[in-house]
Amino acid sequence: MEIKSFSETIIGVLQESGIYYLFTEPDGIKRLIMILISFVFMYLAIKKKFEPLLLLPIAFGMLLTNLPYAEMFHPELFDGEINFSNVLHEGGLLDLLYLGVKLQIFPPLIFLGIGCMTDFGPLIANPKSFLLGAAAQAGIFLTFIGAAFFGFTPEECGSIAIIGGADGPTAIYVSTQLLSGGVSQTGIPFGIDVGVIALAAYTYMALVPVIQPPIMRLLTTKQERSVKMDALRPVSQTEKILFPIIVTIVINFLVPSATPLVGMLMLGNLFKESGVVGRLEKTAQNELMNIVTIFLGISVGATTVADKVLSPRFLQVLLLGVVAFAIGTACGVLFGKIMYLVTGKKVNPLIGSAGVSAVPMAARISQKVGSETDPTNFLLMHAMGPNVAGVIGSAVAAGVLLNIIG
């Protein structure tokens, strides 16, 4: 048995260290930059409170996956058709968690929790709000044009466009399906991945209070902003119970590919409105949702490898993401203006911007901008209608994209 000298041992330990890897291996510097980027996202989540519930686990997942020798996530296991036996035998913790994303389990479960927390009463009282929810989805489809112009593949275009839905789980749901396999139908390797889409989506969702107000003020007059809307009619419990059942059936009949998201959203809402399964409702909106949020965040963060993030493609995604949000907001407000004219100045166009789903932040922005013009104007409940319609609208848009491109 040969005992190494002190210097040999020290050199051996150093050569096997993460620091040595970072500064000697070809992808070392890239990993170091990714680690620094993860710090930036952690800062945004902790200090700036940018969607911290998801951005923090995503940022930490990014850190874990880029640490040298950690081997916590193996993207190669998910290239092409997944060999589940390989994943179970060779995969680490993050590989196993990522199965929940890859198999479309986590986003619908998040929707279950969202359904438990959503009150569709304002939408049932004023069903015309659905139109504003639909109009705001124009941001998704118009951004598709921009993504195509930048030379992205159809699958990438669909994944980028869905950022405009301002709905993180929906963006992850769509991009996971469209970007699975690593190459497009025409054989071109994808330049982006799910992690990139999730990062852009959650960053912009946090920036809704910054992005929306200038657009809302620009597109409306003071007279339009000061419109006081009539009080909503009271909605009976029976109506609230029937709503999730009817919506699930109608959406399934029209856009079956949207059923997993809409179905789970409506199941959660039925838990809430039925009033007979308090325990299930509580679990779905608290414990289950929190657990799934951790798993979803950390596993999506793990997919952010240097090759995909440190490229001009990521910057283009960021640019298109903000364009998608802006177009969605503008289309919602413009449709609100149409409703303002058609209804004889009874609709405040500001509630249109809430159609970009981000619940309830977008509705709060409508209230805030409205109260700037007239502090006695309370638009929050009126804006909640388009806001929850936007959740259904973005899920339908997701189903349409999967149907056309997937």
Place this chain on the structure above:
Amino acid sequence: MEMLLSWGEVFTVVLTGLVIVFAALIILIAVVWAYGKVFTAINKNKQDKNDKKPDEKAAVTQTAGSAQAVTTGSAQAAASGIPQGVIAAITAAVAAFTDGKGVVTGIAVKKPRKSGKRRSTEWGYAGTVSSMKNLSRTGW
């Protein structure tokens, strides 16, 4: 920068997407609006019926002379030892609630009923202990 999709393909996606999303949500508007109308009508009918019942009662009472009834009710209540201030407050509240149509014909003090003797305390205790054992076994 080379486009991988033709403009025709891009516009097909955009147009199809917008049309389907709007169509789906317009159908939902129609369905929700229709059942909203049905429920509004049902609720209105119920409310009308509820409104009619007190009206009829009030009409019958009023033919007998409401002032007399109030006086009788107050007199009866006063006879049963209820302070005049309480009688006045209750009468005013009823009048306000029924837009002056309702009439107080009498006020009675009802003491809460006793629930009677508790059933077999020993059996109850045994049942509680048994339930608690089961709960701890299942890990709840």
